[in-house]
Amino acid sequence: MIHRPSPRARLGQWLLLAGVAAAGWYLVTTAGDNLARRHTSFGFGFLADGGNFDIPFHLLSWAVGDSYAWALLVCTANTLLVSAMSIVAASLLGLVVGVMRLSTNWLVRNLALWFIEAIRNTPQLVQIIFWYTAVLQTLPGPRQSIVLPFGFLLNIRGFYLPSLDFGSNGAAIWWLAAFAVLAPILAWRIPLRRGRVGAKALALPLLACVAGATLVDHVSYPLLRGFNIAGGIQVPPELVALWAGLSIYGAAFIAEIVRSSIQAVSHGQREAALSLGLRPSQVLSKVILPQALRMMVPPLTSQYLNIIKSSSLGAAVAYPELFEIFAGTVLNQSGRELETIFLLMAIFLVINLLTSAFMNWYNHRVALVER
Amino acid sequence: MRPILKAVCRAAVAGFIGLTAPAHAQTPVKSPTLDAVKKRGELVCGIDTGIPGYAFQDSKGEWQGLDVAYCRALADAILGSPTKIKFIGTTSKVRFSVLASGEIDVLIRDSEHSFGRNTALALDEPAVNFFTAQTFMVKKSLNVKALKELDGATICVLTGTTLETNIADYNRANKITIKTLLFDKPEEAFAAADSGRCDGYTDDGGSVAAARSTMKVPADWTFVPETIGGLSPLGSFTRQDDPAWTRLVKWVHFAMLEAETLGITKANAAQMGANPTDPDVRRFFGLEGNFGQLLGVDNEWSARIAKDIGNYGEVYEATFGKGGLGLPRGMNNLAINGGLQFLPTWH
Numbered sequence: 108m109i110h111r112p113s114p115r116a117r118l119g120q121w122l123l124l125a126g127v128a129a130a131g132w133y134l135v136t137t138a139g140d141n142l143a144r145r146h147t148s149f150g151f152g153f154l155a156d157g158g159n160f161d162i163p164f165h166l167l168s169w170a171v172g173d174s175y176a177w178a179l180l181v182c183t184a185n186t187l188l189v190s191a192m193s194i195v196a197a198s199l200l201g202l203v204v205g206v207m208r209l210s211t212n213w214l215v216r217n218l219a220l221w222f223i224e225a226i227r228n229t230p231q232l233v234q235i236i237f238w239y240t241a242v243l244q245t246l247p248g249p250r251q252s253i254v255l256p257f258g259f260l261l262n263i264r265g266f267y268l269p270s271l272d273f274g275s276n277g278a279a280i281w282w283l284a285a286f287a288v289l290a291p292i293l294a295w296r297i298p299l300r301r302g303r304v305g306a307k308a309l310a311l312p313l314l315a316c317v318a319g320a321t322l323v324d325h326v327s328y329p330l331l332r333g334f335n336i337a338g339g340i341q342v343p344p345e346l347v348a349l350w351a352g353l354s355i356y357g358a359a360f361i362a363e364i365v366r367s368s369i370q371a372v373s374h375g376q377r378e379a380a381l382s383l384g385l386r387p388s389q390v391l392s393k394v395i396l397p398q399a400l401r402m403m404v405p406p407l408t409s410q411y412l413n414i415i416k417s418s419s420l421g422a423a424v425a426y427p428e429l430f431e432i433f434a435g436t437v438l439n440q441s442g443r444e445l446e447t448i449f450l451l452m453a454i455f456l457v458i459n460l461l462t463s464a465f466m467n468w469y470n471h472r473v474a475l476v477e478r
Numbered sequence: 479m480r481p482i483l484k485a486v487c488r489a490a491v492a493g494f495i496g497l498t499a500p501a502h503a504q505t506p507v508k509s510p511t512l513d514a515v516k517k518r519g520e521l522v523c524g525i526d527t528g529i530p531g532y533a534f535q536d537s538k539g540e541w542q543g544l545d546v547a548y549c550r551a552l553a554d555a556i557l558g559s560p561t562k563i564k565f566i567g568t569t570s571k572v573r574f575s576v577l578a579s580g581e582i583d584v585l586i587r588d589s590e591h592s593f594g595r596n597t598a599l600a601l602d603e604p605a606v607n608f609f610t611a612q613t614f615m616v617k618k619s620l621n622v623k624a625l626k627e628l629d630g631a632t633i634c635v636l637t638g639t640t641l642e643t644n645i646a647d648y649n650r651a652n653k654i655t656i657k658t659l660l661f662d663k664p665e666e667a668f669a670a671a672d673s674g675r676c677d678g679y680t681d682d683g684g685s686v687a688a689a690r691s692t693m694k695v696p697a698d699w700t701f702v703p704e705t706i707g708g709l710s711p712l713g714s715f716t717r718q719d720d721p722a723w724t725r726l727v728k729w730v731h732f733a734m735l736e737a738e739t740l741g742i743t744k745a746n747a748a749q750m751g752a753n754p755t756d757p758d759v760r761r762f763f764g765l766e767g768n769f770g771q772l773l774g775v776d777n778e779w780s781a782r783i784a785k786d787i788g789n790y791g792e793v794y795e796a797t798f799g800k801g802g803l804g805l806p807r808g809m810n811n812l813a814i815n816g817g818l819q820f821l822p823t824w825h
Contacts, residue, residue, distance in 0.1 A: 141579075144719065147600070159642075159643045159646045159647065160642045160643065160646055160658075161642070161645070161646060161649075161657065161658050163632075163657060163658060163659055163660065171646045171649065171650060172646075172650075240669070240673075243669075243670065243673045243674075243675050244673060248674045263673065263674050263675055264632065264675070332630065333629070333630045333631075334620075334628070334630050334631040334632070334677050335630050335631065335632065335657075335677075337630065344675065345659075422637075422662055423662060423666070424666075425659050425660055425661050425662075425666070425670070427660065431637060431660060431662070432660075434571075435571050435637040435638050435660070435662070436637055436638060436642060436660070438571070438575075438638070439570075439571060439574070439637075439638035439639070440594075440638075440643070441598075442574070442594075442598045442599045444575050
């Protein structure tokens with residue numbers, strides 16, 4: 108039987124399309140009228156203007172007076188940094204807590220339960236501000252910094268690491284870094300004798316690190332100079348607080364996903380593994396987890412997207428990411444609300460679509476094929 | 479003259495006056511915002527979210543402060559009661575968008591009058607209610623005498639303000655680097671400065687005094703004498719498409735200055751308005767002239783402001799002066815007393 112929509116259904120579809128188009132047209136013309144009333148128009152030319160403000164923490168180089176377009180890139184890099192760090196930390200912590208939740212030990216199991224319930228049921232913004240104030244209240248000022256071995260410093264202004272200065276070899280370092288990232292991926296599958304190169308490819312990044320170490324010009328140690336610590340790399344407490352807030356919140360949800368995936372693995376698998384004489388830890392690592400980890404990729408995707416979007420809460424703790432700098436300072440200085448919010452949403456949309464596309468591809472690759 | 483002729487003459491004169499009177503009567507003031515306020519029966523006023531001196535809630539939950547007093551004066555002038563207001567607290571990030579979109583009628587939120595806001599943001603700047611300059615507040619223990627000594631220091635600032643621009647300009651001009659840390663709300667910035675995350679806090683002179691009053695140990699903090707960014711006039715903002723409304727907001731401010739010039743206070747307003755002989759006082763109380771109607775309100779508007787709110791000096795003393803944060807009148811005194819607050823003549 109071929110199902111053909113009736114003429115009435117077709118008409119309904121066309122009417123709905125017309126209604127949606129009319130609503131869209133109304134919104135666009137109203138916005139246009141409001142803009143005309145304020146003597147401005149929609150356009151992205153303002154991105155070339157110079158930004159007269161400072162960005163406190165930046166991965167890419169930033170100087171006062173660089174264009175708004177460059178500010179957009181700098182802030183996107185900040186957002187991506189904290190999102191990537193949080194996704195990694197949340198996944199690891201969530202995996203551990205999720206497995207703890209299924210332990211036979213009463214204390215371990217309930218610690219995990221209290222952690223999950225406490226974190227899941229309190230607002231995320233409150234948690235991030237809590238980490239920020241907790242960090243701020245407990246650390247000493249720059250003049251009484253906690254000195255750690257190898258020249259690391261910890262104080263209220265941040266965590267300072269000694270930085271490696273490569274001098275004139277800067278360009279070579281970028282090539283080495285690209286090699287360290289791409290070479291293992293390419294070398295993994297190359298056939299070697301009767302198998303593949305496989306895990307031996309991980310020796311290549313190590314080689315790259317050794318080569319990089321020889322190119323170091325000198326090490327810059329963080330030292331107290333005047334008001335602040337100068338030299339070295341500073342990890343600001345805003346970044347740490349935001350990273351802690353995002354990771355712990357995400358970990359609570361990921362723990363529940365892990366728990367449900369492990370329980371979804373057929374009970375017969377565990378019984379069969381135990382009857383073969385495997386120890387419980389081996390059962391978990393060799394039989395249960397490999398199957399469970401494959402099943403949890405789709406719900407994990409939603410959690411990762413949530414973490415990326417929640418990075419905009421960094422505005423509450425003065426972390427200079429997209430929302431705070433672009434939809435705050437740039438919006439106020441240029442007066443272009445529609446364009447900045449539109450750009451902000453477009454960037455988040457692109458980042459999230461790329462993330463979910465990658466996760467879907469990964470899911471397709473590792474999904475269990477059932478008969 | 480015979481009685482009938484007298485009556486006919488009187489009627490003719492009355493008719494003549496009646497015919498020509500419309501030619502003298504004012505054309506009604508055209509102001510969409512004013513009409514909307516009257517129709518709504520309530521003024522929607524944009525103020526700060528909560529900062530001592532400008533706009534804060536007291537222990538009973540009532541809004542007090544310099545900006546709040548101006549909102550109340552405006553509502554009193556239009557609607558006859560200083561309580562027919564809805565206060566909308568706005569952060570420094572969204573204040574101008576909220577005004578431009580029409581959600582509030584007027585913005586009186588310690589905002590600086592600047593070129594960019596008058597041109598690019600298409601907003602009018604009717605009146606300056608607080609003259610100040612960007613001041614830096616640092617801990618006394620840091621022993622900072624001049625601003626250049628803050629090279630390398632981190633200062634807490636509010637985002638979306640001219641403060642950031644001024645610091646960037648100062649850095650470029652003097653080839654030093656004063657780092658900034660940007661916060662959305664003043665409370666967060668105060669807490670970070672107090673805990674030592676930043677070396678200091680910067681804002682206009684009034685807000686910095688307010689900040690010091692909220693620190694754990696106010697006596698630990700001092701203001702660096704040098705200010706940057708030149709004179710910073712803070713005041714009200716209105717939309718540019720309603721000149722009559724802007725005029726009204728402007729003259730409410732001048733009414734409060736005129737009351738102080740004439741020596742009318744909240745306490746003596748009733749008594750001074752009873753039978754005034756001084757022509758200026760008579761005009762102020764609406765007994766002569768049509769000032770109110772020319773602005774679109776009734777003629778007792780300034781008398782009500784003096785009775786219910788007080789004059790500018792009283793409001794200043796209660797919020798920023800001896801009754802509040804303890805700042806001297808300084809630049810905010812009347813021009814005749816050596817300050818910067820002046821007003822056009824009242825006729």
